Amino acid sequence: MGWLSFAIYLGLGIACCVVYAQHSATTAAGIPTCGANGHPPLQYFVLGTGIAYLIIAAVSGFALILVLSLVGIPILFIVALCAGGFCFVWMIVGSVSLFRDGYDCQTLNYPIWAVAMAVVISSYVLFGLGLIKSCCSKNDEDK
Numbered sequence: 752m753g754w755l756s757f758a759i760y761l762g763l764g765i766a767c768c769v770v771y772a773q774h775s776a777t778t779a780a781g782i783p784t785c786g787a788n789g790h791p792p793l794q795y796f797v798l799g800t801g802i803a804y805l806i807i808a809a810v811s812g813f814a815l816i817l818v819l820s821l822v823g824i825p826i827l828f829i830v831a832l833c834a835g836g837f838c839f840v841w842m843i844v845g846s847v848s849l850f851r852d853g854y855d856c857q858t859l860n861y862p863i864w865a866v867a868m869a870v871v872i873s874s875y876v877l878f879g880l881g882l883i884k885s886c887c888s889k890n891d892e893d894k
Contacts, residue, residue, distance in 0.1 A: 756877065757815060760834075761808035763873060767801030767866055774862040785859040789852030794863045796848045800870050803841065807834045835881065842874035 775794050776784040786793030811834065814827040849867050856864035 754815060757808055757811050759873070759877065760804045760811065763870055764801050764804030764808055767797050767804065767870060770862050770866040771798045771801060774860060776860055785856035785863070786848065786853035789848040791844070791848060793848050793853035793856050793867055794860070796845050797863055797867050797870070800841065800845065800867075803837065807837075810834075835878075838874055839878060842871060842878060845871045845874065 771794060775798070778784060783792040783794050789796070791799060807830075811827070811830050814830045818824055818827050845867060849864070849871055853864060853867065856867075
């Protein structure tokens with residue numbers, strides 16, 4: 752986890768919170784107008800993603816600052832491991848919520864559906880790049 756992933760998590764977190772604040776729609780009983788059968792409903796997935804990604808960005812940013820003093824290398828490793836595990840599970844939850852239960856949001860609440868799609872795609876890309884980096888990077892032992 753480096754400064755680039757910090758910036759990506761921060762940007763996605765802010766985008767999710769802003770879109771949720773502007774486009775969340777519920778009935779008088781508090782039930783979401785679309786994707787209500789999802790677990791979580793699609794708009795709550797977007798809100799949860801925004802909050803989680805902002806927390807991940809804040810904690811990883813703090814750990815990256817500690818790395819400059821060489822004290823935070825184990826902390827950064829723990830943060831990266833926990834954030835990666837959470838994002839992997841949340842990526843699966845979002846995929847199910849989006850593709851199985853959130854199709855009606857594409858017409859009823861398109862901004863929520865679009866940001867959920869962007870978050871799921873970004874999560875798959877970040878996870879894939881992390882795998883490629885860990886599998887294909889050269890170590891000092893390979894020289």
